Amino acid sequence: MSIKGVFPIDKWDFKSESILADLPSDIYELLTAHKSEQVYKRNEVLFREGSYPSGIFYITKGKVKKYKVDNEGKEQIVYLANTGQLIGYHAILSEDRYPDSAAVIEDSTIAFIPKEDFLKTLEHSPVLNNRLLKALSHEFSVLANSLTMFAQKxxxxxxxxxxxxxxxxxxxxxxxxxxxxxxxxxxxxxxxxxxxxxxxxxxxxxxxxxxxxxxxxxxxxxxxxxxxxxxxxxx
The missing domain is CATH 1.10.10.10 (Winged helix-like DNA-binding domain superfamily/Winged helix DNA-binding domain)
Known part of the structure; x- marks a missing residue:
């Protein structure tokens, strides 16, 4: 059954599929000019917390977990990303290291877009800028709800x-x-x-x-x- 109307899924599920959807063709071509794709096996790591980003990742097919590891080596998954979603762009926008790690939870096909192409596209596309801002705002809301859930449930x-x-x-x-x-x-x-x-x-x-x-x-x-x-x- 569809849970629309009976469960507030948007409060708990962050979706970034719409970021690249229906972008103007020239903007999309600029963004993907040097895109490469790779097949990852289950549990393979895309990036690790604390490393510097060299680009962003687009999930062509599959699922990716974003997680943090504590001092005892225990893993805490903070989000599961799905087919069609972008990951890894936060660190580039903040000009900082990755705040978490990412690994595939099933065999997945992941596209990599170099940092230079991503930043160049942002300079030429107010539409992409606005979509990323909206996505970041929604993701913050989802993570805040998750923190409340862990504390109260x-x-x-x-x-x-x-x-x-x-x-x-x-x-x-x-x-x-x-x-x-x-x-x-x-x-x-x-x-x-x-x-x-x-x-x-x-x-x-x-x-x-x-x-x-x-x-x-x-x-x-x-x-x-x-x-x-x-x-x-x-x-």
Whole structure:
């Protein structure tokens, strides 16, 4: 089912697909003049926190996690980016190092656009500037909501919420009434929720017993998103 109207997905899911959509042809050609594409295998790293950016990344196909690593080496995923989204441009705009790391969570095709082409295009395109500003504003709002979620919600509520958001990212060629299949490791899911892997496995088992979802290996098939929305408790 579509969750539009029953769940405020825009508060939790940042989408940057519209940044490059329908750009004037001359601007798009300027931006992609020296673009290159590469296939990355699952868990391969695009960039690491603290390194200097040499360009931006466009997800042609696949999914990428943005994450931070604490002093003990524990990973905290801050966002999952989807096909069609741009990542890595924050550091260039702020003229600083990458504030986080990025790695693919499934085999993905990623396009790389050199920093020089990106900055040159910004100089010639008010449209691209405005879209990036709007995207940054929305992303800040999504991250602020996420911080509030971690502070106020239980593991069960947080997992339900993340499954709803991730479900939207895996709705490819979706047909009404069709269950959505999520392909994500329990480690990455635990990192998104901000808890131990054991807690995620336990709550997933509870959800299975309640006929909310089923699992096949690392795959999670959402059967009843309405029950997840109730559990997420977003009143």
């Amino acid at each position: 239980t593991v069960r509520e947080r997992l339900a919420l993340q499954l709803i958001v991730i479900r939207e990212k895996y709705k490819v060629n979706y047909v009404a009434g069709m269950p959505v299949e999520i392909n994500i490791s329990r480690e990455d899911l635990a990192s998104l929720v901000g808890t131990a892997r054991e807690n995620v496995v336990r709550v997933l088992t509870e959800f299975k017993e309640d006929s909310i979802l089923e699992t096949k290996g690392r795959k999670i098939i959402i059967r009843d998103v309405n029950k997840l929305i109730k559990i997420a408790n977003l009143k």
